[in-house]
Every structure is written in structure tokens, then in C-alpha cells.
Amino acid sequence: MNPDILRDRFSPVLESLRWLFVALPLAGMVPALTPVTGAVAAAAFLSSLPLLWLPAWPPWVLPVSLTVLAASSGTLWVLQPHGLTSVVPFTTVFYAARFLTARAGLGVAVSVIAMLVVLYVRDETNIHSALLNVTMVGVVMLLGLNRRSRAERMEQTELALARARTAAEEHALAAALAERARIARDLHDVLAHSLSGLALNLQGARLMLLRDGANPEVLAQIERAQRLASDGLTEARRAVAALREDPVPLERAIADLLTGYRLDSGAAAELTVQGSPRPVGAAPATTVLRTVQEALSNTRKHAPGASVHVALSFSEDGIEVTVTDHQGRAPAPADTAGYGLRGMAERADLLGGRLSTGPGEDGWRVRLALPA
Incomplete structure (x- = not known):
């Protein structure tokens, strides 16, 4: 099976696994939490919950939650720079780049980089670690943008496929309607005209037989053939109307009845x-x-x-x-x-x-x- 299809099918599971990059580091901080860091960690945990129900609704929920998560996780990184705390800001940058606008995602990334600057100024990291962390922010942001771009391409592909299917169906329908119109024209121009002429000729033959005093059985056969031609003409016209999906006007339908009466009775x-x-x-x-x-x-x-x-x-x-x-x-x-x-x-x-x-x-x- 196509890897993209598998990835999309298990997307909710993958999003939950990514959320663990936020939940597990916060859970690992529990033994060392103070009242201050505990409050900040609680804010970070609560603000990460909308990541489990993506896309979050209403639309303002996700930008607010990611902004709070970036600020709270960055603050925890400054207060407790050692351990797995740094994983949370990087995860936040990934989600911001993927789901927020370019300006909002860049704002989250800049706030995380600001925390890195604070750590460097406080001598919590050396220049090499600081540059590595800034590079990691850029890489994670690019990964989020790439994931977002791939999702948009998939949506555009599905939309293009849907439009292509619609166009193909419309083309097939147009071809079918054109074929039905051709059959209707053939029925009208050939069969209906032929039956009409046949009915008129039978009417003439019946009148001549009446004039010459023909055998009543012969007259009965001619009249029966005339009725069959008249009925066939009516059915042919109904078939033409059905093929064209165009209801016969009332006055035309009455005229057909009168035509049948004329042919039948003379x-x-x-x-x-x-x-x-x-x-x-x-x-x-x-x-x-x-x-x-x-x-x-x-x-x-x-x-x-x-x-x-x-x-x-x-x-x-x-x-x-x-x-x-x-x-x-x-x-x-x-x-x-x-x-x-x-x-x-x-x-x-x-x-x-x-x-x-x-x-x-x-x-x-x-x-x-x-x-x-």
C-alpha cells in the first residue's frame, strides 16, 4: 500500500504519539517541580491538550494554545535547563509551523530562539550548544512546513481527482444524452414518419376496399393493421419524448389523439x-x-x-x-x-x-x- 495512504490513515495515532513529546518530558519533571515550576508545567500541559483533537475548533483555540505552550515550555527550559524539558519547545515549533499561519509559526519559533538567547546569556549553554539548538529550531520548523506542504499537496491532488471524476461523469452524461438525442431523431425521422405514411396508406386502402365492396374479412384485417400502425405511431412519439426527457406539450398530445381518431374512423x-x-x-x-x-x-x-x-x-x-x-x-x-x-x-x-x-x-x- 502507498506509504502516504498509510500515513494519512493512521494520522490520528501519529498525532497522539507526537503529543507524547510534550506529555512525557512534563511528566518526567514532576519529582523536581517547585510551586512556581509546577504552575508553569500545569499551564504547559493544559495548553497541549488541543493537540489531541486536531484540527482544533474553533479556529482560535490552536494558535492560543501553541502560544501558551511555547511561552510556558520555554520558561520551564530557562528555569530547569537540564533534562528533557527542551523537547517540548521543539515540538511546539513543529506544530506551529505545520498548523499555524507563516507569521504565527515564525513568532513561535522566534520566542523559542529568545529563550535560547536567555540560556546563553545566563551561561547555561556554550556557543556551540546555542548554535546547535538554533539550528534544531530551524530544522524542526522546516520539517513542520514540509509536512504542511505535503498535506496541502495531497488535498490539492484529491481535489483535482474529484474534479477530474466530475468532468469525466459530465462528459459521459453529455455523450449519453447526445446518443439518446440521435436515437430520438432517428425514431422521429424514420420510424414515426414511416408509421404515419403506413397508416395513411392503410386508410386509403380501406376506403378503396369499401368503395369496391370488398370482403368484410379483408376490411377487418386492413382496419386492424391501421390500428396497429396508429398505436405504433403513438408509442414511437412517446419513446422520442422519453429519450429527449422533454414532456410532450399538452396541445401536441391532444393532436396525436385526434390523429389516431382520424386514422381509425376516417x-x-x-x-x-x-x-x-x-x-x-x-x-x-x-x-x-x-x-x-x-x-x-x-x-x-x-x-x-x-x-x-x-x-x-x-x-x-x-x-x-x-x-x-x-x-x-x-x-x-x-x-x-x-x-x-x-x-x-x-x-x-x-x-x-x-x-x-x-x-x-x-x-x-x-x-x-x-x-x-
């Missing part, structure tokens, strides 16, 4: 749109489409061959659709509404709308009004 079917068309939610759009579909189904059943007119109106108050078939005569009032229209009325009620049905001047009319 009767005229017209759509008029009033107002400015706008996107409609899934539930209202489904209710409108199912209502138009049910009205057309009833026309096929009760008035075969009747022409149909659908009026779709967009207003600030909502959406209104009216389906009227023209039978050429006034229809008889229905005793009860069928289950299909009854279900549509219940669906309209759930959306706060209203469905009304009844005879018109020369046919049957279904009207649905939904609020905005």
Missing part, C-alpha cells in the same frame, strides 16, 4: 387552441388527456363516423377543454354517465376542477375545467 377531427399555451403539470395534463381519450372512445361507440372538434383554452384562471362530436342530429339524453366519464369527474374533483357532459345542438359535448 372522420374529421379538429383542434383549436385559445390563449397562450404553457407547460402543464403531470396530474392536470393526464386528466385532460384521459378526458379527451374517453370522449373519443364514447364517440366511436355511440356515434361512429361523427366528426369531432376539440377546443383547448389556456387562461390565467386555468385550463379548459371541450370535446364536441357532430352527429348531424340532436342526441338523446343519457340516463346515467358511463364509468369512464364518472371516473374522469372524480379525477377532476381531486384537482379542484369540474367535468360536465350533455347533449349539444347536433352531438354530445364533454367539458372539463381545471384551475390554475
Whole structure:
């Protein structure tokens, strides 16, 4: 395994081991502590505790604790220059260089060097030891800076890898969307057009067979083929919409239903749109489409061959659709509404709308009004 990965995985353990460079020298001073040095050692120990929970939070905790640790450990070094006390200031310099700003880390290092100057002035160390200690401060500071730089490089590498993964995912998504758009274009330009032409040709063939008094079984097969072509055309358009992830406009969906009605019955079917068309939610759009579909189904059943007119109106108050078939005569009032229209009325009620049905001047009319 990569040593850097191992080091990062066991980083909390390593930080705790580094903290021992502070705790153990302080613990070794306990037998020789006086009231003054005991208070200073206690301050050093307490100020070192945030090193166990790096990065310390809130942000001001670590700079304050390292400043106090540097001052208290440097004071202990001056008061008791012999022993392991000197390890604590060097450890403090390492942490300051690694976790604090450059100015703050340099300030901690300068304070430790000041303690070394005091020791030299008091003749506690000779010039060689003083220079060695100053060099050690510089080396420890460089080690801390190197550790900090490596951590920053690792973070930048991880960030770059994350950005690269994101870019690769976005590129793959764009490629997939482009491929889906190509398939959708092929479906629309080839399959949908072919099915539309096939349905029209079958309609023409059916009319010619009717004119020539063809066998009813042949007519039934032609009509069945025509319905299959019409259904295939509808499914092809749905597939194109799904591939493009672009919902079909309500007026276009109604026009498709009327196209199927024209191909199936050979009767005229017209759509008029009033107002400015706008996107409609899934539930209202489904209710409108199912209502138009049910009205057309009833026309096929009760008035075969009747022409149909659908009026779709967009207003600030909502959406209104009216389906009227023209039978050429006034229809008889229905005793009860069928289950299909009854279900549509219940669906309209759930959306706060209203469905009304009844005879018109020369046919049957279904009207649905939904609020905005």
C-alpha cells in the first residue's frame, strides 16, 4: 500500500504519539517541580491538550494554545535547563509551523530562539550548544512546513481527482444524452414518419376496399393493421419524448389523439387552441388527456363516423377543454354517465376542477375545467 495512504490513515495515532513529546518530558519533571515550576508545567500541559483533537475548533483555540505552550515550555527550559524539558519547545515549533499561519509559526519559533538567547546569556549553554539548538529550531520548523506542504499537496491532488471524476461523469452524461438525442431523431425521422405514411396508406386502402365492396374479412384485417400502425405511431412519439426527457406539450398530445381518431374512423377531427399555451403539470395534463381519450372512445361507440372538434383554452384562471362530436342530429339524453366519464369527474374533483357532459345542438359535448 502507498506509504502516504498509510500515513494519512493512521494520522490520528501519529498525532497522539507526537503529543507524547510534550506529555512525557512534563511528566518526567514532576519529582523536581517547585510551586512556581509546577504552575508553569500545569499551564504547559493544559495548553497541549488541543493537540489531541486536531484540527482544533474553533479556529482560535490552536494558535492560543501553541502560544501558551511555547511561552510556558520555554520558561520551564530557562528555569530547569537540564533534562528533557527542551523537547517540548521543539515540538511546539513543529506544530506551529505545520498548523499555524507563516507569521504565527515564525513568532513561535522566534520566542523559542529568545529563550535560547536567555540560556546563553545566563551561561547555561556554550556557543556551540546555542548554535546547535538554533539550528534544531530551524530544522524542526522546516520539517513542520514540509509536512504542511505535503498535506496541502495531497488535498490539492484529491481535489483535482474529484474534479477530474466530475468532468469525466459530465462528459459521459453529455455523450449519453447526445446518443439518446440521435436515437430520438432517428425514431422521429424514420420510424414515426414511416408509421404515419403506413397508416395513411392503410386508410386509403380501406376506403378503396369499401368503395369496391370488398370482403368484410379483408376490411377487418386492413382496419386492424391501421390500428396497429396508429398505436405504433403513438408509442414511437412517446419513446422520442422519453429519450429527449422533454414532456410532450399538452396541445401536441391532444393532436396525436385526434390523429389516431382520424386514422381509425376516417372522420374529421379538429383542434383549436385559445390563449397562450404553457407547460402543464403531470396530474392536470393526464386528466385532460384521459378526458379527451374517453370522449373519443364514447364517440366511436355511440356515434361512429361523427366528426369531432376539440377546443383547448389556456387562461390565467386555468385550463379548459371541450370535446364536441357532430352527429348531424340532436342526441338523446343519457340516463346515467358511463364509468369512464364518472371516473374522469372524480379525477377532476381531486384537482379542484369540474367535468360536465350533455347533449349539444347536433352531438354530445364533454367539458372539463381545471384551475390554475
